[in-house]
Amino acid sequence: MLVAKTHKSGVVTLTLCRAAKRNALSGALIEALGTRLDATRDEDMAVLVVRGDGDRAFASGGDLDELSAIRTVEAAADMSHRFRAVLEKLRSFPVPVIAALNGDAFGGGAELAMACDLRIAAGHARIGFLQGKLAISTAWGGGPDLFAALGISRALRLLGRAEILSAPCAREWGLLDAVADDGQPFEAFVDAYVAGFSERTPDVMRAFKALAHAARIGAPRDAALALETKHFARTWADDAHWAAVEASLGRAGKVQE
Numbered sequence: 001m002l003v004a005k006t007h008k009s010g011v012v013t014l015t016l017c018r019a020a021k022r023n024a025l026s027g028a029l030i031e032a033l034g035t036r037l038d039a040t041r042d043e044d045m046a047v048l049v050v051r052g053d054g055d056r057a058f059a060s061g062g063d064l065d066e067l068s069a070i071r072t073v074e075a076a077a078d079m080s081h082r083f084r085a086v087l088e089k090l091r092s093f094p095v096p097v098i099a100a101l102n103g104d105a106f107g108g109g110a111e112l113a114m115a116c117d118l119r120i121a122a123g124h125a126r127i128g129f130l131q132g133k134l135a136i137s138t139a140w141g142g143g144p145d146l147f148a149a150l151g152i153s154r155a156l157r158l159l160g161r162a163e164i165l166s167a168p169c170a171r172e173w174g175l176l177d178a179v180a181d182d183g184q185p186f187e188a189f190v191d192a193y194v195a196g197f198s199e200r201t202p203d204v205m206r207a208f209k210a211l212a213h214a215a216r217i218g219a220p221r222d223a224a225l226a227l228e229t230k231h232f233a234r235t236w237a238d239d240a241h242w243a244a245v246e247a248s249l250g251r252a253g254k255v256q257e
C-alpha cells in the first residue's frame with residue numbers, strides 16, 4: 001500500500017509509505033495519493049493530516065530515477081500538469097490539511113508541504129526547494145505557494161540559493177506553524193497539535209477551509225464574502241451551534257454565582 005489511511009476522532013491521516021526511497025514521489029505514489037484524497041473528501045472529519053512514513057523524509061521530491069525518462073518539453077509540461085492536479089486536491093480539500101513533516105521535505109516534497117494549509121515538523125526535519133540545484137524550476141504549484149507564504153524576497157532567496165532551512169528556522173520564517181520539542185515523540189506532538197482543530201465541528205472546519213482556499217486563490221472579495229455568509233448561515237442554524245451556546249451560557253452562569 002503506497003498511501004495508508006487512518007481515521008480517529010475527526011482526524012484522517014494519510015501516510016506516504018515509501019520510506020526505503022525516502023517517500024520519493026513516483027507516479028504511482030502521486031496517483032495513490034490522488035485516489036485516497038478523492039475517496040476521503042466526503043468523510044466526516046475536521047482535519048486531514050498528511051505525513052511520510054519513517055523518520056528521515058516527509059517526501060524527498062519527485063522520484064529522480066523515474067522522472068529521468070522524461071526528456072522533452074511536452075512530456076515535462078504534461079508531468080507538471082498531472083502531478084500538480086493531485087496537489088490541487090489538497091489545496092481545495094474541503095477541510096484544512098496539515099502537513100506533518102516527520103522528516104525532510106525536499107524539492108517536490110516541499111511543494112507537497114506547501115500545498116497543505118499548515119505545516120508542523122519534527123525538530124530534525126528540514127525544508128529545501130532544491131530544484132535550482134538540479135537546474136530546474138518548481139513544477140507543481142509550489143512556486144506560487146512559496147511566494148504567497150514568504151513574499152518575494154525570502155521566496156526568491158530560498159529558490160535561488162536552493163537553501164535548506166532547519167525546522168526552527170522555517171518556523172521563524174513562518175513556513176512551519178509548530179516544531180516538536182526536543183525528545184517529544186512525533187506522534188504525541190502531532191496528536192496534541194491536531195486536537196486543537198478536531199474539537200471543532202466538521203462543518204465549521206469546512207467553512208474555515210473555504211475561506212482559506214478563497215484567500216489562496218485570490219478570490220474576488222465579493223465571492224469570499226458570499227462564501228462566508230453561506231457557511232455562517234449554515235453553521236448558525238445547526239444544532240451544534242445551539243448546544244454550544246447552551247454550554248457556554250451554563251458556564252457563564254456558574255462563574256457569576
Ligand SMILES: CC[C@@H](C(=O)O)C(=O)SCCNC(=O)CCNC(=O)[C@H](O)C(C)(C)COP(=O)(O)OP(=O)(O)OC[C@H]1O[C@@H](n2cnc3c(N)ncnc32)[C@H](O)[C@@H]1OP(=O)(O)O
Pocket residue numbers: 020021022024025056057060061062063064065067104106107108109111130131134137138139140
Ligand atoms: C519535478 C521534480 C522536482 C520538483 O517537483 O520540483 C523534484 O522534486 S526533484 C527532487 C529533489 N529532491 C532531492 O534532490 C532530494 C534527493 N534526496 C536526498 O537528498 C536524500 O535522499 C535525503 C532525502 C536527504 C535522505 O537522505 P538519506 O536518509 O541519507 O537517504 P539516501 O540518500 O541514502 O536515500 C535512500 C534511498 O532513497 C532514494 N531516494 C532518495 N531521494 C530520492 C528521490 N528524490 N528520487 C528517487 N530516489 C530517491 C535513494 O536513491 C536511496 O535509494 P537506494 O540507493 O536504492 O537505497
